Amino acid sequence: RGMRRSALAHATVALWIEQVTGERQVEWVELLAHHYEEAYRLQQERDSPSTSALRARAHECLIAASGDALKRFALQRAHHFGELAFDAAADDVERALALEAMGHAAAEQADGDEAWRCFTQAADLRIAVADPSPQGRYALALACARACEHPTRWPGIMNVRRTEAEVRPYLETGMASIGDGEIG
Numbered sequence: 001r002g003m004r005r006s007a008l009a010h011a012t013v014a015l016w017i018e019q020v021t022g023e024r025q026v027e028w029v030e031l032l033a034h035h036y037e038e039a040y041r042l043q044q045e046r047d048s049p050s051t052s053a054l055r056a057r058a059h060e061c062l063i064a065a066s067g068d069a070l071k072r073f074a075l076q077r078a079h080h081f082g083e084l085a086f087d088a089a090a091d092d093v094e095r096a097l098a099l100e101a102m103g104h105a106a107a108e109q110a111d112g113d114e115a116w117r118c119f120t121q122a123a124d125l126r127i128a129v130a131d132p133s134p135q136g137r138y139a140l141a142l143a144c145a146r147a148c149e150h151p152t153r154w155p156g157i158m159n160v161r162r163t164e165a166e167v168r169p170y171l172e173t174g175m176a177s178i179g180d181g182e183i184g
Contacts, residue, residue: 006038006042007038007039007040007042007043007054008039011035011036011039011054013035014032014035014036014039014057014061017031017032017035018032026064026068029061029064029065029068030065030068030069030077030081032061032065033058033061033062033064033065033081033084036054036057036058036061036062037058037061037062037084037088039054039058040054040055040057040058040088052090055088055090056090058088059085059088059089059090059094059097059098062081062082062084062085062088062098063081063082063085063097063098063101065077065081066078066079066081066082066085066101066102066104066105067101067104069081069105070101070104070105070108073108075105075108075109076105076109078101078104078105078108079101079102079105079106079109081101082098082099082100082101082102082105082118083098083102085097085098085101086098086099086102092125092126092128092129093125093126093129093131095122095125096121096122096123096125096126096129096139096143097122099118099119099121099122099125100118100119100122100143100146102114102118103115103117103118103119103122103146106118107146107149107150110154110157111157112150112151112154112155112157112158112159113158113159113160115146115149115150116147116150116151116158116162119143119146119147119149119150120147120170122143122146122147123140123143123144123146123147123170123173123174126139126140126143127140127173137177137178137179138177138178140173140174140177141174141175141177141178142174143174144170144171144173144174144177145174147167147170148167148170148171148174151166151167152167
């Protein structure tokens with residue numbers, strides 16, 4: 001009962017922040033992410049429609065908080081928010097978004113191995129989803145491009161050199177997903 005009350009308190013605070021901040025929510029995204037993630041985590045064991053809504057909002061805010069931390073070069077925070085978003089993800093697309101957030105943080109930290117891991121796993125998830133929409137194909141192409149970036153452009157920041165045989169499938173998949181340039 002106490003955990004349920006705490007979850008409700010966190011959700012209530014998050015909703016209040018959203019109402020008070022209005023269009024300036026981006027300035028409070030880390031606090032929103034914290035409260036939604038805590039509310040979801042505390043209510044996670046209960047399978048209810050409100051738990052699902054809390055999870056979705058927590059994931060969304062955690063991804064946004066990772067991006068905000070990345071802009072401020074709070075790189076460990078950006079990676080951490082990505083990890084929390086991965087834990088809150090409900091499907092492969094949400095997991096890919098979280099991995100991409102972690103990959104961006106790793107890239108900015110010049111951790112080529114972690115960036116490779118995150119972007120290749122994100123690309124693999126997007127390949128498995130096989131979203132034929134222009135947005136899905138673009139997201140796949142971008143994840144593949146990011147996966148190829150470190151082993152080809154900055155191999156010096158990688159502890160483990162990736163072979164052409166490891167990188168080429170991502171290049172080919174990314175190029176194939178673009179097709180005839182119809183992605184805008």
